[in-house]
Amino acid sequence: REFEITGDLHNAQLLIFENPKWGISLIEVDEGSDISEHILDSM
Known part of the structure; x- marks a missing residue:
C-alpha cells in the first residue's frame, strides 16, 4: 500500500512539473514540525 501512495505522489509531482x-x-512536511509555518513560507 505504501508503494502505491509513493507512486501516486511521484505521478502527481510529474503532472504538476509538466503543467x-x-x-x-506539493509541500514536504517533516514529522513533528508546524505545518502552518511551512505553508506560509511557501506562499
Whole structure:
C-alpha cells in the first residue's frame, strides 16, 4: 500500500512539473514540525 501512495505522489509531482500553469505545488512536511509555518513560507 505504501508503494502505491509513493507512486501516486511521484505521478502527481510529474503532472504538476509538466503543467506549471496549474499553480499547484506539493509541500514536504517533516514529522513533528508546524505545518502552518511551512505553508506560509511557501506562499
